[in-house]
Amino acid sequence: MESLTNTIQSVPLNHYILLSTIIFSIGVTGVLIRRNAIVIFMSVELMLNAVNLLLTAFSVYRGDASGQVFVFFIMALAAAEVAVGLAIIVMIYRNTNSVDINVLNRLKW
Amino acid sequence: MSTFYFIAFLSIFFSILVISAKNPVHSILYLILTFFTFTIHYILMNAQFLAIVNFIVYMGAILVLFLYTLMLINLNKESEPVKPFMVKFAGVFGGGILIVALVASLKSLGVSNPVILKNPDLGLVKNLGKVLFNEFLMPFEVSSVLLLSAMVGAVLLATKDPKTA
Numbered sequence: 001m002e003s004l005t006n007t008i009q010s011v012p013l014n015h016y017i018l019l020s021t022i023i024f025s026i027g028v029t030g031v032l033i034r035r036n037a038i039v040i041f042m043s044v045e046l047m048l049n050a051v052n053l054l055l056t057a058f059s060v061y062r063g064d065a066s067g068q069v070f071v072f073f074i075m076a077l078a079a080a081e082v083a084v085g086l087a088i089i090v091m092i093y094r095n096t097n098s099v100d101i102n103v104l105n106r107l108k109w
Numbered sequence: 110m111s112t113f114y115f116i117a118f119l120s121i122f123f124s125i126l127v128i129s130a131k132n133p134v135h136s137i138l139y140l141i142l143t144f145f146t147f148t149i150h151y152i153l154m155n156a157q158f159l160a161i162v163n164f165i166v167y168m169g170a171i172l173v174l175f176l177y178t179l180m181l182i183n184l185n186k187e188s189e190p191v192k193p194f195m196v197k198f199a200g201v202f203g204g205g206i207l208i209v210a211l212v213a214s215l216k217s218l219g220v221s222n223p224v225i226l227k228n229p230d231l232g233l234v235k236n237l238g239k240v241l242f243n244e245f246l247m248p249f250e251v252s253s254v255l256l257l258s259a260m261v262g263a264v265l266l267a268t269k270d271p272k273t274a
Contacts, residue, residue: 012221029204030128063227080259087266
């Protein structure tokens with residue numbers, strides 16, 4: 001395990017922030033450009049994971065275990081969110097026979 | 110050190126493939142690979158508990174749920190019409206602007222100390238369990254209520270209403 005943890009010894013914190021920023025932005029872009037509700041959901045998962053990675057990096061950087069416990073809570077929250085969200089998608093599909101979010105534009109008014 | 114950059118490149122590459130794949134099943138498979146690279150990131154930071162939880166919960170439970178839903182609703186090819194080009198361009202442009210804004214604010218920060226694992230036991234189950242069951246006992250119990258209510262809600266939403274069906 002020592003050799004594995006030695007590999008990150010020289011990675012600057014900024015590069016972790018940069019990686020998380022890029023993946024979070026990819027998730028935002030995915031939400032904006034796709035119309036399939038399930039793919040939009042996956043993009044939200046990408047955003048959650050980017051934040052998780054950044055929290056873990058900060059936790060290791062500060063030597064504080066609270067960050068990793070918080071990531072654990074975010075994972076529990078993501079599991080609950082996915083269960084409810086996919087149930088809603090199944091219900092929408094049953095009512096409209098598609099998962100295209102443009103079908104739902106009547107929710108605007 | 111180069112391991113981190115290689116895995117980071119793979120993370121970005123697969124997450125771009127997730128949002129650009131035409132077929133939703135391919136998107137899910139690329140998402141599995143992306144989450145696997147995140148697991149490797151956790152292992153590199155010696156956060157063993159999070160690596161295992163990420164592996165089991167995300168790659169095991171959540172993605173199986175995604176795949177199962179996708180199989181359940183039986184998407185045919187023409188069910189997803191593509192957005193017009195201008196909308197796509199605006200979406201990619203907005204994402205790019207977000208990256209630029211965040212990176213610019215990061216540059217003004219200036220400091221960049223290396224991530225050094227001061228305490229090698231930080232991410233082990235023993236250490237995290239002590240923190241979780243001392244300081245965070247109350248949120249832990251509340252999260253169990255959250256999961257229970259999510260389960261009840263999901264069952265309620267997904268079952269057919271016998272009156273209307």
